[in-house]
Amino acid sequence: MKFTIITVTKNPGESLVKTVQSVLSQRYQDWELIIKDGCSSDGTLQHVPTDDRIQLIVEPDCGIYSAMNQALVHANGDVINFLNAADCYSDNHVLEQIAEILKKSNADVVWGDLRTTPNRLILRQPSKVSRFFLYRNNICHQTQFIKRSIFKRIGNFDESFQLLADIDFFLRLYKQNYFKLVHAGKILVDYDVGGCAMSPSYAHIADKELKLLHSRYFSMAERIVFGMLQILSMRKVRIRISRSRNCTPLQKLYTTFRNIIASRF
Numbered sequence: 001m002k003f004t005i006i007t008v009t010k011n012p013g014e015s016l017v018k019t020v021q022s023v024l025s026q027r028y029q030d031w032e033l034i035i036k037d038g039c040s041s042d043g044t045l046q047h048v049p050t051d052d053r054i055q056l057i058v059e060p061d062c063g064i065y066s067a068m069n070q071a072l073v074h075a076n077g078d079v080i081n082f083l084n085a086a087d088c089y090s091d092n093h094v095l096e097q098i099a100e101i102l103k104k105s106n107a108d109v110v111w112g113d114l115r116t117t118p119n120r121l122i123l124r125q126p127s128k129v130s131r132f133f134l135y136r137n138n139i140c141h142q143t144q145f146i147k148r149s150i151f152k153r154i155g156n157f158d159e160s161f162q163l164l165a166d167i168d169f170f171l172r173l174y175k176q177n178y179f180k181l182v183h184a185g186k187i188l189v190d191y192d193v194g195g196c197a198m199s200p201s202y203a204h205i206a207d208k209e210l211k212l213l214h215s216r217y218f219s220m221a222e223r224i225v226f227g228m229l230q231i232l233s234m235r236k237v238r239i240r241i242s243r244s245r246n247c248t249p250l251q252k253l254y255t256t257f258r259n260i261i262a263s264r265f
Contacts, residue, residue: 001099003031004077004148007085008067010038015086015192017047022088024049028095036061036071065157065165072156080146082166086192087142090115094188098145105182109173110145112184114191123191127183134171135218135226141166142189150179163202164209171217 005023009016016035023033033054037045038061048056057074061067068082079102089095101110113124125143126133154172157165173179214223 001030001079001102002077003028003079003081003095003099003145004075005031005033006036006068006071006075006080006082007033008036008038008061008064008071008082009040009044009085010067011040011042012044012085013042014044014047016044017049019083019085019088020048020054023083024051025092026089026095027092028099031095032075032077034071034074036067038067062159063162065159065161069156069159072151075148078148080148080151081144082141083189084142084192086117088190090187090190097186098184098188101182101184102145102147106180107182108147108150108179109181110184111139111143111181112186112188114140114143114189115187116193117190119193122187125183127185129174129181131218131222132226132229134174135214135222136230138167139170140189140191141170142191143184144170146173161209163206164213167210168213168216171213175217 007016007019020033020035023031031053033051035045035048035054035056037056037058039058045056045058048054055074057071059070061070072080079098083089098110101107111125113122115122123140125139129139150173154169154176156169158168159165161168174181218226
C-alpha cells in the first residue's frame with residue numbers, strides 16, 4: 001500500500017521544511033510526497049531535502065483547492081492525505097498504523113484526532129459521523145486518509161469554493177452512503193490553527209460558503225432544527241474562543257466541552 005501525501009504551498013516560509021521532515025521521519029517507507037507550489041518567491045523551496053520520493057511541482061494555480069486538484073493528477077499512491085505546510089504527523093508511526101487499519105478494516109476513509117499548535121489542545125473527532133455533526137462541524141482534512149479510487153468515483157474538489165471545498169468533498173462522500181468510514185482512535189496530526197479559514201478576516205466568506213453547503217446537503221427541516229440547536233449553544237461565541245492561538249482557561253474548558261459533544265453527537 002502506497003501513500004501519496006500532498007502539501008500545497010505559496011511562500012510557506014520555514015514551516016514547509018518542518019512538514020517535510022515529519023513525512024521523512026515516518027517508519028513506513030512506501031510513500032510519495034507531492035509539493036505543489038504556486039510559484040513562491042520566498043526561497044523556501046531551496047531548503048526542501050532531496051529525496052527520490054519527493055516530487056516538486058511549481059506552476060500557477062487559482063487557490064488552495066486548485067493546487068490540490070493539480071497535485072491529484074500526479075498522484076500514484078493508493079491512499080491520499082493532504083498535509084498543509086506547518087502541519088505535521090503526531091509521531092513517526094502514523095503511516096504505519098493507518099496502513100494496518102486500512103488493511104484490517106478494508107475502509108475507504110480513515111480519520112483520527114488532532115492536536116492544535118501552538119496551544120497544544122487535543123481535538124477529538126467523532127468515532128461515528130452523524131448528520132448533526134457534519135452540519136455544525138467537519139472532519140479535519142489533514143487527518144483524513146482517503147483511497148484514491150474515491151476521487152475517481154465522486155470527483156475532485158469543487159474550485160468554486162474558496163475556503164470550504166474540503167467540507168463539500170466530505171459531504172459528497174458521506175451522501176453516497178456506500179463508503180466505509182473508520183476512526184483511527186488516535187491523534188494523527190499536529191495542526192496549525194493559523195489557516196485562512198480560521199482567520200476572522202475571512203469569516204464572511206466562510207459563512208457564505210457554509211450556508212451554501214447547508215442548503216445543498218441538508219433538508220429544510222434539518223436546517224431549522226440544527227440551526228436552532230446552534231443558536232442555543234452560542235455558536236458565535238464558541239467560534240471566537242476556538243480561533244484563539246493562546247491556550248486560555250476558557251479555551252481549555254471549551255475544548256473539553258467540544259470533545260464531549262463530538263463523541264456523542
